[in-house]
Amino acid sequence: MSHWVQAREALEHPLVGRFVRDAMGRAFADGYSLQDPYYGPDKPAVEILFHRMDSEKSLLFEAALRVMGIEFTRPCGVTRMVSAEFKAGIRAFKSLLVQVSGRTPEEDTNQSVET
Numbered sequence: 447m448s449h450w451v452q453a454r455e456a457l458e459h460p461l462v463g464r465f466v467r468d469a470m471g472r473a474f475a476d477g478y479s480l481q482d483p484y485y486g487p488d489k490p491a492v493e494i495l496f497h498r499m500d501s502e503k504s505l506l507f508e509a510a511l512r513v514m515g516i517e518f519t520r521p522c523g524v525t526r527m528v529s530a531e532f533k534a535g536i537r538a539f540k541s542l543l544v545q546v547s548g549r550t551p552e553e554d555t556n557q558s559v560e561t
Contacts, residue, residue: 450538453514457546466510470547473507479553480540483527490536491529492556494543499524510546 457463476498483493496503507526511518516539519527530536536556544550 450514450516450535450542453516453542456514462513466513467546467548469506469510470543471549473503473510474547474549475503477552478549480551480556481553482555482557483521483529485521489529489531490533491527492536492540493521493525493527495525497552 457466473496476496478497479495481493481495483491494507496507508518511526511528516528519529521527528536528539530539540551540554540556
């Protein structure tokens with residue numbers, strides 16, 4: 447089963463892909479971590495914690511997710527949360543983050559995808 451099909455299709459367009467990669471690279475320039483949601487949904491989810499969040503990083507990250515068609519919520523000022531119907535969807539999203547940003551998380555304590 448494919449996950450995040452709309453996101454992958456968006457990345458195939460050169461200009462869109464370049465925007466998303468640049469936006470995510472800048473958003474994660476000071477690092478990020480992945481963690482379990484404190485007040486998460488009753489389905490698999492991951493919370494992205496930005497290191498040194500500012501309004502520009504927030505706007506770039508949110509714009510990139512919107513371009514890729516990925517829904518998110520804002521549990522607090524420095525985190526964004528993405529949920530999926532299945533654990534495989536969260537694993538695919540985490541892989542997509544690394545692919546488009548070119549950066550691995552400094553810490554990944556997200557347990558919602560472990561078997």
